[in-house]
Amino acid sequence: MEENQKFTVSVYTENNIGILNRLSAIFLKRHINIESMTVSKTEIEHVHRFTFVVIVTETQIRKVVGQLEKQIEVIGAFYHKEDEVIYQEAAMFKLSTDHLYDEKIQSKLKLRRAHIVTITDTFFVIEATGLKEDIDRLYEKLKPYGLLQFVRSGRIAITRTKMGISEVLQEFN
Amino acid sequence: METLKKEIQEKKYLPSIKIKGAEAVIKCLLEEGVNLAYGYPGGAIMPVYDELYKYKDELHHVLTRHEQGAIHAAQGFARVTGKPGIVFATSGPGATNLVTGIADAQIDSTPLVCITGQVASHLLGSDAFQETDIIGISTPVTKWNYQITKASEIPEIIAKAFYIAKSGRPGPVLIDITKDAQFGELDFLYEKCTKVRSYKAIPKFDINKIKEASEIINNAKKPFIVWGQGVIIGKAEQEFKNFIEKTGIPSASTALGLSALESKHPLNVGMVGMHGNYAPNVLTNECDVLIAIGMRFDDRVTGNLDTYAKQAKVIHFDIDPSEIDKNVKTDVAVLGDVKDTLFEIVPLVKKNNHKEWLNEFHKLYEVELEKVINDQLSPTKEGLTMGEVLAAINRETKGDAVIVSDVGQHQMFACRYADFIRTRSNVTSGGLGTMGFALPAAIGAKMGVPEREVIAIVGDGGFQMTIQELGTILQTKAAVKIVVLNNEFLGMVRQWQELFFDRRYASTIMTNPDFVKIAEGYDIKANKVSKRENLGNAIKEMIASKESYFLEVMIEKEDNVFPMVPTGASVSDIRLS
Numbered sequence: 001m002e003e004n005q006k007f008t009v010s011v012y013t014e015n016n017i018g019i020l021n022r023l024s025a026i027f028l029k030r031h032i033n034i035e036s037m038t039v040s041k042t043e044i045e046h047v048h049r050f051t052f053v054v055i056v057t058e059t060q061i062r063k064v065v066g067q068l069e070k071q072i073e074v075i076g077a078f079y080h081k082e083d084e085v086i087y088q089e090a091a092m093f094k095l096s097t098d099h100l101y102d103e104k105i106q107s108k109l110k111l112r113r114a115h116i117v118t119i120t121d122t123f124f125v126i127e128a129t130g131l132k133e134d135i136d137r138l139y140e141k142l143k144p145y146g147l148l149q150f151v152r153s154g155r156i157a158i159t160r161t162k163m164g165i166s167e168v169l170q171e172f173n
Numbered sequence: 174m175e176t177l178k179k180e181i182q183e184k185k186y187l188p189s190i191k192i193k194g195a196e197a198v199i200k201c202l203l204e205e206g207v208n209l210a211y212g213y214p215g216g217a218i219m220p221v222y223d224e225l226y227k228y229k230d231e232l233h234h235v236l237t238r239h240e241q242g243a244i245h246a247a248q249g250f251a252r253v254t255g256k257p258g259i260v261f262a263t264s265g266p267g268a269t270n271l272v273t274g275i276a277d278a279q280i281d282s283t284p285l286v287c288i289t290g291q292v293a294s295h296l297l298g299s300d301a302f303q304e305t306d307i308i309g310i311s312t313p314v315t316k317w318n319y320q321i322t323k324a325s326e327i328p329e330i331i332a333k334a335f336y337i338a339k340s341g342r343p344g345p346v347l348i349d350i351t352k353d354a355q356f357g358e359l360d361f362l363y364e365k366c367t368k369v370r371s372y373k374a375i376p377k378f379d380i381n382k383i384k385e386a387s388e389i390i391n392n393a394k395k396p397f398i399v400w401g402q403g404v405i406i407g408k409a410e411q412e413f414k415n416f417i418e419k420t421g422i423p424s425a426s427t428a429l430g431l432s433a434l435e436s437k438h439p440l441n442v443g444m445v446g447m448h449g450n451y452a453p454n455v456l457t458n459e460c461d462v463l464i465a466i467g468m469r470f471d472d473r474v475t476g477n478l479d480t481y482a483k484q485a486k487v488i489h490f491d492i493d494p495s496e497i498d499k500n501v502k503t504d505v506a507v508l509g510d511v512k513d514t515l516f517e518i519v520p521l522v523k524k525n526n527h528k529e530w531l532n533e534f535h536k537l538y539e540v541e542l543e544k545v546i547n548d549q550l551s552p553t554k555e556g557l558t559m560g561e562v563l564a565a566i567n568r569e570t571k572g573d574a575v576i577v578s579d580v581g582q583h584q585m586f587a588c589r590y591a592d593f594i595r596t597r598s599n600v601t602s603g604g605l606g607t608m609g610f611a612l613p614a615a616i617g618a619k620m621g622v623p624e625r626e627v628i629a630i631v632g633d634g635g636f637q638m639t640i641q642e643l644g645t646i647l648q649t650k651a652a653v654k655i656v657v658l659n660n661e662f663l664g665m666v667r668q669w670q671e672l673f674f675d676r677r678y679a680s681t682i683m684t685n686p687d688f689v690k691i692a693e694g695y696d697i698k699a700n701k702v703s704k705r706e707n708l709g710n711a712i713k714e715m716i717a718s719k720e721s722y723f724l725e726v727m728i729e730k731e732d733n734v735f736p737m738v739p740t741g742a743s744v745s746d747i748r749l750s
Contacts, residue, residue, distance in 0.1 A: 014371050018308055018318070025313040066495035072317045072337055075371045 002057040006035075008085050008157045009052040009061065011068050012042065012075040012165050019073055023050060026067045032056055036089070036154035047075060053155050076165040080157070087157035091135045092117075093126040093142050094149035100124050105145065112138045123148055194324030195220035195355040198288065199228045201331035204363045207259050209250065209620060211235045211243035215263025216303060217290030220355035222261070235620065235649055238641035240267050242613040244274025245639065248283050249617030252600045253575055253625075255408065257284040257338045258617065264290045265303030268349070269310065273607055275345045276314040280604030281429060282406060284343035286334050294322040294351040307349050316344030324357030328364070336366035341374030342493045343406060376494055378509030380517065386488045386505045387521035389462055393486075395530045396422045397453070397460035399445050399474070402429035402603075403467015403491060403511050410434070410596045412515035413466065419519055421526035423534050425453035427468050429603040432593035436572065442534040446474045447738045448585040451545075451747060452537035454738060457482050458745035459533075466490045467511050470500035471604065480743035490514055544749040545735050549590065556729025557705055559583050559658050563590035565708050566628060566656070569716040574626040575600060575618050579611035579635035582664035585734045587630045597622075609638030615653045616645055626654065626716065633659040633685050643695040646721050653721050655697075657688055660728040668733045692723035699723040 013019050020039065027034055035053040042049045054061065061079045068077035099105055100119065109115060114128035128138055135152055192200070198221050202210070212234060214222045225234045237243040240262045247258025258278075262271050268289040278285045292301040308320050317337045319330050327350070334346040390396055404413045410433050417424050417434075423442045424434065428449075434441050443450030445457065454476075457463065463485040468474070475481045478500060489496070489503040490511050497506040507514050549560025563586055566574070572592030577600040578584040584601055593599060600618055602610040615629035636657050646653060663681040670678050692699035698718060702711045708726065715722045736747045 017320070018312065021309060021312050029313060063495070063499055066497075066499070070493070070495045072369060072372045 002059055004055050004057055006053060006055050006082055007061045008080045008082075008087060008155060009054060009065060009068070009077065010080070010157070010159075010163070011050040011052070011077045013048050013050065014073040014075070015041070015046050015048045016073055019048075019071075020050070022071055022073075023068060026064060027052070027054065030060070030064065032060070032064065038154035038156050040156070051155055051157055076168055078163065078165070080159060084161070085157040085159055087131070087155050088129050089132055089135055089153050089155055090127065090129045091138070091150070091152035093128070093138070093147055094123050095126065095142065095145055096148060097122055097124055099145045102145070105142070108138065108141050114138060190361050191358050192361045193220070193224075193355070194327050194350070194357045194359060195224045197324065197327040197359055197361050198331065198350065198355070199224045199232060200361060201328055201363060202259060203228070203231055204365070205331075205335045206256075207232060209233050209235065210259035210261060211237055211246045211250075211617065212261030213237060213240050213243055213263070213267060214261075215267045215290065217264035217292055217352050218261055218267070218288075218355075219290070220352065221288070221290065221350075225261075234261070235645065237613060238644045239639065240270035241273055241609065242639055242642040242645060244271045244285070244287065245277075245607075245610050245613035246617030246620075246642075246645070247285055248274060248278055248610075249577060249600055249614030250621040251278075251283050251285060251617075252614070253597050253618045254621040255406070255597070256621075257286050257335060257343075260285060260287045262287070262289050263303065264292055264307070265305045267303075268307035269305055271347075272310060272314065273605075275311055275347065277602050277605040277607045277610065278345040279314045279316065281602065282343050282402065283345065284338040285345035286331075286338050287345060287347040289347065289349045290355070291320065291349045291351045293353040295353070297351070307347065311347045314345070315347050318347040318349070320349040320351070321354050322351045324354045324359040327354070327359060328362060329366075332364060332366040333369060337369065337372065375492060375510050376508040378507065378514050378517065382505060382507045383514060383517050384521060386507050387518050389486055389488060389505060390420060390422075390464065391523045393462040395460045396420070396462040396464060396527065397456060397485075398422050398424035398464045398466060399427065399453075399457075399468055400424060400430045400433060400466040401427040401468025404430060404433040405596055407467060407492070407511040409467075409510075409512040409515055412512055412519070415519050416515050416522070419524050420522050421524075421531070422464070423453075423456075423527065423531050425450070427471070427474055427603075428588050428601060429599075430468060431588060432596050432598040435594045436592045440531070442531075442538070444588060445744070446471075447476070448589065448734045448736065450538070450589070451541035451736050451749065452534040454736070454744040454747045455537055456533060458484065458743065460485050462486045462488065464488045464490070465501070466515070467492070469496045472500075475500060476738045476742055476744040480745070541736065541749065549586070554729065556732070557703075557708065557726060558732055559586035559728055560590050561705070562656065562658060562708065562712075562726050562728075563587060563630075565712040566716075567592040568709075569712050570626055570628070574598065574628050575622065577601070577611050577615040577618055577627060577629045579629075579631045580606045580608045581632045581635060582660075582668065582732075582734050583630050583632045583658040585665075586658075608635040611635060612639050612655065613642045613645070615655070616642060616649070616651045619651045619653045620649075628654045628656060630656050630658065632664060633657055633661060633683055633688075634663045636688070637685075640691070643692060643697060646697060647695045651721060652719060654715050654718070655692075655721070655723045656715070657723070657725045658728050659685065659688070659725055660730050660732065661685060662730060664732075665734070667731070671731070671733070672739070688725045689723070697721050697723045699725070701725040701727070703727040
């Protein structure tokens with residue numbers, strides 16, 4: 001049996017309404033859970049990039065990417081294994097100002113390359129960027145202080161090698 | 174200013190005129206050469222219908238009795254002509270009633286342009302009367318869809334819709350137009366779409382792949398071809414024939430590929446799949462090279478994939494890259510339009526005749542003839558068989574009819590026993606298996622090729638799913654011949670209950686109305702046959718009729734379709750009884 005693994009799927013599309021629905025339907029049809037998703041613009045104007053993270057077999061992801069690629073407004077779709085991408089997630093933690101001068105928190109923040117972005121009378125907000133595991137660890141460390149709010153982004157990723165899409169996108173420019 | 178004048182004189186800018194969105198819709202269709210559409214009016218599409226009234230001499234609209242009837246008719250039209258079928262429906266239920274037909278067209282690669290009305294754009298999301306998110310609903314089953322909220326978008330989007338529906342691997346496109354966009358004004362200027370930058374309709378073929386494929390084919394001892402509807406869609410029947418006749422390779426069809434090659438061609442060894450012929454199924458697992466042409470290895474074709482043609486090298490010709498390695502691992506993938514790739518490969522393949530290998534197909538055919546076919550075509554038991562009805566139709570039509578079948582036992586009998594001498598003659602709901610498809614699809618097919626005989630073969634179950642379309646025949650006088658093969662059962666489900674559920678006939682027994690009276694109620698000449706001695710004359714009378722004709726044939730109640738590859742079994746373990 002082929003084993004499941006984590007894949008980052010990059011999909012370059014036209015910036016039109018409804019594409020998200022069309023792409024997510026392809027995962028839904030195959031009963032695949034989307035672990036995270038980010039949409040952003042790209043280096044090319046009017047071209048958007050969807051970054052999905054899913055845990056499936058390589059055979060499955062190859063077929064899914066084939067179906068994604070087939071959609072009319074998709075310019076290109078690719079999948080990458082974990083070692084083929086450099087990736088990050090962002091997170092924000094809202095804590096009570098009571099803990100602001102807690103030295104333990106201060107040292108944890110230094111360790112995790114996190115920093116404080118806002119301070120008010122009642123709360124302060126910590127922002128952190130890193131791997132999912134880094135954010136998870138920071139979450140565990142901060143949880144005992146009583147998180148007022150916690151939010152994290154989906155994965156954003158950049159490939160180590162040149163993307164096959166580059167030439168296609170150049171034609172669009 | 175001077176340059177602009179000059180450019181206008183040189184017709185760099187075509188003159189445009191201000192018209193309403195609804196009129197623009199009709200003008201776009203006329204620009205695309207459309208003169209026939211199917212549909213059903215309603216509130217949100219009324220501005221378009223008002224224009225249809227004005228343009229009725231140029232664009233004929235067929236009012237069906239249900240939106241599902243409209244879309245199946247459009248599918249029938251598209252399948253026999255190769256042109257996109259056009260459907261209009263209103264918002265809400267009008268649009269949702271199209272969904273089955275859209276899904277059917279998507280899985281069977283049928284070009285359709287569906288135009289639905291939508292509530293005014295300021296009401297979107299307000300749960301207005303007859304508002305439904307048809308874009309969301311239809312997304313997974315359309316090749317493309319788009320909601321127009323401004324009149325000015327209409328020409329460009331409709332041009333794009335036609336291009337996408339027709340090009341590459343065809344499919345259904347749905348355009349939803351808000352009512353205010355239909356009323357709004359625009360400067361009308363139509364330009365056909367020839368390119369969508371993010372969409373590659375036809376992958377460029379790689380001559381090296383064709384060379385690689387030809388080498389494998391030239392060295393093959395037992396090559397075998399399975400062709401599908403791609404040959405028909407690609408209008409590659411002649412290229413396909415040249416290829417098989419030069420190489421002498423035995424060739425079998427999928428259900429949707431039928432009629433691309435005449436049934437009696439010496440290299441045509443029948444149909445593959447669950448109820449296909451014995452020889453091609455068994456020998457799939459003995460060939461040394463399997464050449465798949467414009468087909469997608471549906472599970473009804475392959476049976477258990479773990480034991481499907483494992484001994485063979487697989488060459489797959491297809492236009493859709495996502496079909497490569499989807500179900501069956503391919504050794505050489507030849508991407509491209511089969512019309513081009515088959516044309517290119519013919520000079521590279523050696524002339525051959527695989528006489529001994531072909532003979533193996535003939536030997537197994539004899540087995541099937543004795544164990545299955547003779548009982549169907551020349552039965553000795555009292556009850557009529559579906560096979561003998563098809564044989565009687567063959568005798569009268571000489572194989573030159575469009576056979577439109579519904580879904581179930583009769584469909585498999587039609588695919589197995591109907592003779593075809595011309596392409597685009599087998600219209601059936603293959604991938605989706607939509608009961609109720611045949612009657613409206615036959616109406617659309619007849620309108621697409623009025624000079625041809627069009628015969629709907631329907632079961633007593635499926636007939637009642639869209640029986641209201643007899644009203645469309647009444648109103649349009651479409652000269653469709655309808656044969657209901659009545660076994661008073663949902664026959665295919667009953668067969669499975671008999672074989673796999675210990676004959677527990679849960680909800681498959683049908684208490685039917687008097688179909689002849691119903692047909693007569695719609696002013697359709699009707700007849701009923703229960704005895705063998707009357708069958709031949711009844712079919713003769715039906716074919717001779719210049720008008721629509723309804724024939725009900727009472728069939729042996731518990732007859733089964735064989736051969737059969739049970740679900741999960743290997744194709745070579747096909748059962749003869």
